Amino acid sequence: MIKFIFKAILRDKNRSLLPVIVVAIGVFLTIALSGYISGMLGDIVEQTARFQTGHVKVISKAYAENIDQLPNDLALLGIAKLHEELNADYPDYTWVNRIKFGGIIDVPGENDVSKGQGPAMGIAIEIFSKNSGEVKRLNLVNSLLSGKIPVKSGEVLLGYEFADKLHVKVGDELTFMGNTMNGSIAFAVFTVSGTIRFGNTAMDKGTILIDFTDAQQILDMEDGTGEILGFYKDEIFLQDHALKTAKSFNAKYANTTDEFAPIMKTLGEQNSMGRYLNIIDSITNMFVFIFIIIMSIVLWNTGLIGGLRRYQEFGIRLALGEEKGHIYKTMIYEAVLIGVIGSVIGTILGIIVTILMQTYGINISGMLKNATMMVPTVLKSKFTPQLLYIGFIPGVAAMVIGNMLAGIGIYKRETATLFKELEV
Amino acid sequence: MSEKIITTEKLFKRYPVGDGEFTALNDINLTFDKGEFSGIIGPSGSGKTTLLNILGSLDSPTEGRATVLGHPISSLSHKEAAQLRNKHIGFIFQVYNLLPVYTVFENVEFALLLQNRSASERKKEVMQALEWVGLENMANKKPSKLSGGEGQRVAIARAMVKRPDLVLADEPTANLDAKNAHAILQTMKKLNEELNTTFIFATHDEKVMGYLNRLIHLEDGKVAKDEIVTAKTV
Ligand SMILES: Nc1ncnc2c1ncn2[C@@H]1O[C@H](COP(=O)(O)OP(=O)(O)O)[C@@H](O)[C@H]1O
Ligand SMILES: [Mg+2]
Numbered sequence: 288m289i290k291f292i293f294k295a296i297l298r299d300k301n302r303s304l305l306p307v308i309v310v311a312i313g314v315f316l317t318i319a320l321s322g323y324i325s326g327m328l329g330d331i332v333e334q335t336a337r338f339q340t341g342h343v344k345v346i347s348k349a350y351a352e353n354i355d356q357l358p359n360d361l362a363l364l365g366i367a368k369l370h371e372e373l374n375a376d377y378p379d380y381t382w383v384n385r386i387k388f389g390g391i392i393d394v395p396g397e398n399d400v401s402k403g404q405g406p407a408m409g410i411a412i413e414i415f416s417k418n419s420g421e422v423k424r425l426n427l428v429n430s431l432l433s434g435k436i437p438v439k440s441g442e443v444l445l446g447y448e449f450a451d452k453l454h455v456k457v458g459d460e461l462t463f464m465g466n467t468m469n470g471s472i473a474f475a476v477f478t479v480s481g482t483i484r485f486g487n488t489a490m491d492k493g494t495i496l497i498d499f500t501d502a503q504q505i506l507d508m509e510d511g512t513g514e515i516l517g518f519y520k521d522e523i524f525l526q527d528h529a530l531k532t533a534k535s536f537n538a539k540y541a542n543t544t545d546e547f548a549p550i551m552k553t554l555g556e557q558n559s560m561g562r563y564l565n566i567i568d569s570i571t572n573m574f575v576f577i578f579i580i581i582m583s584i585v586l587w588n589t590g591l592i593g594g595l596r597r598y599q600e601f602g603i604r605l606a607l608g609e610e611k612g613h614i615y616k617t618m619i620y621e622a623v624l625i626g627v628i629g630s631v632i633g634t635i636l637g638i639i640v641t642i643l644m645q646t647y648g649i650n651i652s653g654m655l656k657n658a659t660m661m662v663p664t665v666l667k668s669k670f671t672p673q674l675l676y677i678g679f680i681p682g683v684a685a686m687v688i689g690n691m692l693a694g695i696g697i698y699k700r701e702t703a704t705l706f707k708e709l710e711v
Numbered sequence: 712m713s714e715k716i717i718t719t720e721k722l723f724k725r726y727p728v729g730d731g732e733f734t735a736l737n738d739i740n741l742t743f744d745k746g747e748f749s750g751i752i753g754p755s756g757s758g759k760t761t762l763l764n765i766l767g768s769l770d771s772p773t774e775g776r777a778t779v780l781g782h783p784i785s786s787l788s789h790k791e792a793a794q795l796r797n798k799h800i801g802f803i804f805q806v807y808n809l810l811p812v813y814t815v816f817e818n819v820e821f822a823l824l825l826q827n828r829s830a831s832e833r834k835k836e837v838m839q840a841l842e843w844v845g846l847e848n849m850a851n852k853k854p855s856k857l858s859g860g861e862g863q864r865v866a867i868a869r870a871m872v873k874r875p876d877l878v879l880a881d882e883p884t885a886n887l888d889a890k891n892a893h894a895i896l897q898t899m900k901k902l903n904e905e906l907n908t909t910f911i912f913a914t915h916d917e918k919v920m921g922y923l924n925r926l927i928h929l930e931d932g933k934v935a936k937d938e939i940v941t942a943k944t945v
Contacts, residue, residue: 288824291817298812603808606769607822607869608797610790703770 314633314678322641326669341516380517386411390465403453411502434481442480467507586689626686644668717743722775737932749925750912759913768792801870805882809854816850840872860891
């Protein structure tokens, strides 16, 4: 019987094509959109984690309160001991130091005329430390546009647009002026070792990146750091686990009044990242939900129209001795088959597009020329195994629900009434 | 010798119309023997289809009894009624009503599929039925490629393939020209004689009446006359 139904579906294009197309489009949209959303928001979250928040972050309580002002005067001190403690108690993470700092960059030209000048956002990371994984984490090698990663003290990486603005190239010297931790003038001369495209407009336009030990020295932060970031060893953020880590760490310092005592914050507790994390989930769920409802209504109607066209067929089958219940059941089988066909097509298309978007992305940096926000410049989708069923199940469900609703009318009618209506 | 396969007693069918009722069948008392080739005749609206549908367990009487092949029609469940049609009753309609997506073979096969018969058995029976109606060469054609006469023959094959005890034919010649009408009537008459299948027609076509052994005249839902006649032989 199933074979018989399948034949009919394949042969009667009028009956099956429209629902297949409707289901395929719905499934495709669900997958492409949720792939895009998890790509976009996931990208924002990942980028933010890598460049700003870590999966968890340890800072001083005072620093935490003024975090937007790069308050290095409130930095953590005695970090050697703190690292020992973190590594011993929370071995799931790689703990790395970072210092963010501000200052002015000046490029000396000939005859004491400055070739270029501008405010700089400084980031100091553990470039030279092999265990930190920072070079890889920030994807520095692939992001290099020219030059190389610093290998010795005094070398600096520049955002490529910043380098253009300052008219410097690899090998040029530049001077940095800022404040030390204690408020006195900090001054340093750097050699440009490379230019870099962070893939983030704000950073490309104004960031200098140096090694952590250089920053400690220039800013007078011996045994100190602005922030200690913790990254899961496999680089995958686990919200609940991170919250537990932070809770246990913070409990140890709960009773101290020392404003320089450390405090741990998770990714979700910084930079409104918690909202993003929730949005990813709820938007995806919302899509699926709306999709099921809309598709069910559409398919209900196509089912009704299809049912009307097939009254004659149902009449013949009744006369041949098929039960109403069986006819209804075969309608549902048909719906399942059509739903599966449509969903397979939609899923394949959706996943192809998602993978294409994941591999190539759409570069929107042109549209973000003046943006200073932390926004990825390449629109990307993300393939997750969830996409394999996120459209598929609703696709089949919508088709089946739609046809069940459409079929109820037929099912409830008395055989005689039905047969009379069917008569020609 | 004769075996009663249908009896109706004080059979009434009433339809609600507005505030009142319309009596479509009014006190029908009939018996049919196995192997009859008889017809319910009368003008349009006289109740022929209504009676045929009740005998075919597609409808049930408002009052009175109809017993078909030992089954009381009024007390059959949906399932039992479907079973009765499936195993024992074949229908032929005015429009031959083939399923357009299926081939001639599959249309006939459908009746057997509902009986869960094996594929090899289905094939044998379907080809036999197509042979009866002279369409064994058209098995793989789609209904849209058939003439009206051929379509109605397929419908006969579909009704006959399960070798039912009873075939109910409602105006089977209404859409056919004289030549095709005679051809299918001869086919049915032949099957009636060879397989001893009971045929009951509902018709107002003179051509059909010529083949019948018994004419039951229906007028406004009442049996006006029930006569045995000498039919044409084939
Ligand atoms: N569902 C119904 N409701 C009301 N009247 C009906 C219904 N079905 C049939 N009738 C009436 O019953 C009468 C007999 O109909 P029918 O058996 O189809 O006649 P015939 O087949 O002899 O032309 C007609 O007058 C018809 O209008
Ligand atoms: Mg009629």
